[in-house]
Amino acid sequence: MQKEATVKSHKALFLNTAAFTLCFAAWMINGVLVTFLTAYQVFDWGPVEIGWLMGIPILTGALFRLPAGILTDMYGGKPIYTGLLFVCAVPMYLLSHADSFWTFALCSAGFGLAGVSFSIGIAYSSAWYPRHQQGTVLGIFGAGNAGAALTTFFAPTLLNSLTDNGSNLEGWRQLPIYYAIMFVLLGIIFAAFSENKKNNSKAKAIGQMLRPLKDLRVWRFGLYYFLVFGCFVAFSQWLVPYFVNVYYLPLVTAGLLASAFSLPSGLIRALGGWMSDAIGARAVMYWVLGLSVAISFMLVIPKMEVYSPGKGIMASRAGTVVLATSSKIVVDDRTYQLEIADKSFEELDDKVVVFPTKATWQEPVVQAGQKVKRRDLLAKGVTKIYFQANVWIFAALVILLGTVWGIGKAAVYKHIPDYYPDEVGVVGGMVGVIGGLGGFFCPIIFGYLLAGTGLWTSCWMFMWVISCICLFWMHNVIQLAERRERPGYMKHF
Numbered sequence: 001m002q003k004e005a006t007v008k009s010h011k012a013l014f015l016n017t018a019a020f021t022l023c024f025a026a027w028m029i030n031g032v033l034v035t036f037l038t039a040y041q042v043f044d045w046g047p048v049e050i051g052w053l054m055g056i057p058i059l060t061g062a063l064f065r066l067p068a069g070i071l072t073d074m075y076g077g078k079p080i081y082t083g084l085l086f087v088c089a090v091p092m093y094l095l096s097h098a099d100s101f102w103t104f105a106l107c108s109a110g111f112g113l114a115g116v117s118f119s120i121g122i123a124y125s126s127a128w129y130p131r132h133q134q135g136t137v138l139g140i141f142g143a144g145n146a147g148a149a150l151t152t153f154f155a156p157t158l159l160n161s162l163t164d165n166g167s168n169l170e171g172w173r174q175l176p177i178y179y180a181i182m183f184v185l186l187g188i189i190f191a192a193f194s195e196n197k198k199n200n201s202k203a204k205a206i207g208q209m210l211r212p213l214k215d216l217r218v219w220r221f222g223l224y225y226f227l228v229f230g231c232f233v234a235f236s237q238w239l240v241p242y243f244v245n246v247y248y249l250p251l252v253t254a255g256l257l258a259s260a261f262s263l264p265s266g267l268i269r270a271l272g273g274w275m276s277d278a279i280g281a282r283a284v285m286y287w288v289l290g291l292s293v294a295i296s297f298m299l300v301i302p303k304m305e306v307y308s309p310g311k312g313i314m315a316s317r318a319g320t321v322v323l324a325t326s327s328k329i330v331v332d333d334r335t336y337q338l339e340i341a342d343k344s345f346e347e348l349d350d351k352v353v354v355f356p357t358k359a360t361w362q363e364p365v366v367q368a369g370q371k372v373k374r375r376d377l378l379a380k381g382v383t384k385i386y387f388q389a390n391v392w393i394f395a396a397l398v399i400l401l402g403t404v405w406g407i408g409k410a411a412v413y414k415h416i417p418d419y420y421p422d423e424v425g426v427v428g429g430m431v432g433v434i435g436g437l438g439g440f441f442c443p444i445i446f447g448y449l450l451a452g453t454g455l456w457t458s459c460w461m462f463m464w465v466i467s468c469i470c471l472f473w474m475h476n477v478i479q480l481a482e483r484r485e486r487p488g489y490m491k492h493f
Helices: 007-027 029-039 047-063 065-075 077-097 101-126 131-162 169-193 206-214 216-246 251-267 269-279 281-300 343-350 391-419 424-453 458-485
Strands: 304-314 319-324 328-331 334-337 357-364 377-387
Touching: 007 029, 007 047, 007 077, 007 101, 007 131, 007 169, 029 047, 029 131, 029 169, 029 216, 029 251, 047 065, 047 101, 047 216, 047 424, 065 077, 065 101, 065 424, 077 101, 077 169, 101 131, 101 169, 101 391, 101 424, 131 169, 131 216, 131 251, 131 269, 131 391, 216 251, 216 281, 216 391, 216 424, 216 458, 251 269, 251 391, 269 281, 269 391, 281 391, 281 458, 304 357, 328 377, 391 424, 424 458
Parallel strands: none
Antiparallel strands: 304 377, 319 328, 328 334, 357 377
């Protein structure tokens, strides 16, 4: 790490962030592309296959983050980053020739290497700045997560253009070619204008470099990152089919709303880094995890209609049913008025309803000419409870959750240069691996949960559980640490 930031530091940060933004945009391409191909039935893939294709690039990027971080600590970021950009261009180009699930999956695994750009960039950026600026700098670099928003925002429109609004479906094959060209161009720029630098650490054996991974703290940071980064990556892709299937939105609109989730999360990461430097990463993580628990719980409530028995009407005396309609029942000379369903209830889908809404009515269970006794049921009561989960309310909560996670991503990585200043690449790579695995496993889990329960909101149930586990673990660790350091006293954060 340098003692002071320089113009060269800022130049390195700019190029590093630009490369990471492109890599992240390419890493997320399957969320839009697979949704498009299945919506137009170019390929007959179900929710499980979709989940796998969204997760495979994330798996590759996750598994290779640790070795990429080690190589960056050893050789510096310039040669590793430049090589990565050129390597990823090849499978991205080959994706344009995919004609089956397996060829698509193989190419996805190849360009998924773009995901290792994060561990490279973390080590490369930290080498150019002093320790007291690490949170802010890594937050700025992490804003490259906004690349996910670029893909979900522009790719649907570009796909519509390339396919003539679906009339020439083979036009989709041009999209990965465009991404491959951008990889090559940025690789040339990075090779020409960046300067190499690595952390000022003594040469170590691989075993020594991996020693910090024995610390439980590293794995706890990894779990936090599984939530705030891995789940963010998963939803950056999963939200596109979610909006299409739950709210019946066009692909372009779904991509726009998914971008609204991804973009703030990426950009606000810089603010999260500054907050972590100013008030402490621990305090920031308390707020992040607490809000994640609360918002995930609110998102669990699905769009649904629930029917329940209501107040019925019973005969006050014996007699013969003369008339039975939806509005009244006549028994001999006695008339019973029925509560009629409110027709405006059927128009709720077109309105913004924040809270659950109910409607009640009564339906006759007898017919004209039927003999009834006193206290026989003439009409049953029906109560209908409507949970709208309006698309705009849902989108607002999702955007808020993505923003909270963006702050949390910076807070997690603020810890690494503080605890492991000479092993940023290794520890950051391992934490990145765990976070990346979240991006891999979550879409697959979402697919199986959807197939098993039939509920699209099952993914939010999973988020709520993970958020609770993270908050509980962090709180317990902090309590134990405070009791050891200052018996009888708990510090407030």
